[in-house]
Amino acid sequence: MSAPNSEYDPVEVTPLRADEVTRMRDEALAAIAGADSIDAIKQVRIDHAGDRSPLALANREIGALQPQARKEAGQRVGEARGAINQALAAKTTELETAAEEIALVTEAVDVTLPADARPVGARHPITTIQEHVADIFVAMGWEVGEGPEVEAEWLNFDALNLGPDHPARTMQDTFWVSPESAAMVLRTHTSPVQARTMLTREPPIYIVCPGRVFRTDELDATHSPVFHQLEGLAIDEGLSMAHLKGTLDHLAQAIYGDGMTTRFRPSYFPFTEPSAEMDLLCYVCHNEPDAVAACRTCKGEGWVEWGGCGVVNPRVLIACGVDPERYSGFAFGIGLDRTITSRYDIADLRDVFDGDIRFTEPFGVEL
Structure with missing residues (x-):
């Protein structure tokens, strides 16, 4: 049985490089900022914070690193994912508030309008x-x-x-x-x-x-x-x-x-x-x-x-x-x-x- 590769260079795991993690984070933040509806922010959450998102896949690669390299890589990926989650939460609240304000205007009931035209019943x-x-x-x-x-x-x-x-x-x-x-x-x-x-x-x-x-x-x-x-x-x-x-x-x-x-x-x-x-x-x-x-x-x-x-x-x-x-x-x-x-x-x-x-x-x- 072969021994663990003690000479493994973490830099060779591309998704874990600092510049690559920063790129994935920035790309996610840009997508979040560009979302203009509840449905759009739901799709951004799936693409950039879901189980198949780039940072989620990169997180899986941490286990391939040497023990002494895992801490630094995990911290880097964790910070990026945390920033994305915070941005998602803030954007979701913003969009929900805007949707409620629109509903208050478009779905308002004018109580001064005439009542229902259906006739009032009468007993024989x-x-x-x-x-x-x-x-x-x-x-x-x-x-x-x-x-x-x-x-x-x-x-x-x-x-x-x-x-x-x-x-x-x-x-x-x-x-x-x-x-x-x-x-x-x-x-x-x-x-x-x-x-x-x-x-x-x-x-x-x-x-x-x-x-x-x-x-x-x-x-x-x-x-x-x-x-x-x-x-x-x-x-x-x-x-x-x-x-x-x-x-x-x-x-x-x-x-x-x-x-x-x-x-x-x-x-x-x-x-x-x-x-x-x-x-x-x-x-x-x-x-x-x-x-x-x-x-x-x-x-x-x-x-x-x-x-x-x-x-x-x-x-x-x-x-x-x-x-x-x-x-x-x-x-x-x-x-x-x-x-x-x-x-x-x-x-x-x-x-x-x-x-x-x-x-x-x-x-x-x-x-």
Whole structure:
């Protein structure tokens, strides 16, 4: 085995010569000074400070020198590499600062410019008034009841004293669900929710039932096969028509303002006895002598039809498992679509259901 070459001249290792190390350092510093972007300085770092840079390769040659020569060569290369790294750090900071300043100018947001042109959303007035009326009753201690829109025939008719021969059961009034043996219908009112409640709970019961209902009406300016109702039911000891009148007057004032009231006209409904048609004091002319004759809303009547009501028929109480000797109650129903169209003078009911955003925009997010 040959012995180490003790006569090796370090000067013969060209990359380690002082002039060559100085040249590589100066070349790197010049490249750093000429970099004008973040990407450019990244490339300079790879070319002059990376693992394959000239000084990194020269550093590998130090191991070939005699021990006494390694210190001087290592110091020379180390100083050159240190100068390059310091210059790279300074230049990188300078370029990053400049890039941030440019971004602050070019990417600035002018808060005085007009807002986004996208339209602001609006809630449908039917949804809003449905929730508003429900909130009125919740504030009085009532509850909100819900039920399915596809309902059993017995709950939709029989439990409410609508017998097998009642005209409401015909195909001209009710949507029946196939097959006929299923005895299922699209509910024609929200009263089945009241029946379900009486069957599953003990009185006292105070609930309102808002929801969508279905009847075989032609779609025109004043009718729709799909519309919305809000019905109320109160079952307790000693309830009478007087309690019903007070409840409806409170509802009228909560929706239309102080001074509003209702009146009853005798009528007939199978599920209430006695029954009444409910009229609302005209909210435009307030039945004042000087204004009522010319009022287009009530057409000179001073009152606007609002819904139906009455004392719950004892047969309905018995069918739903409630003792009519102990309990009595009242029920009422109002059309939410009619409330909207009359309150806001909407001439065509179809506008309520067309889904045109131009109709809902004026209502915003509140009633």
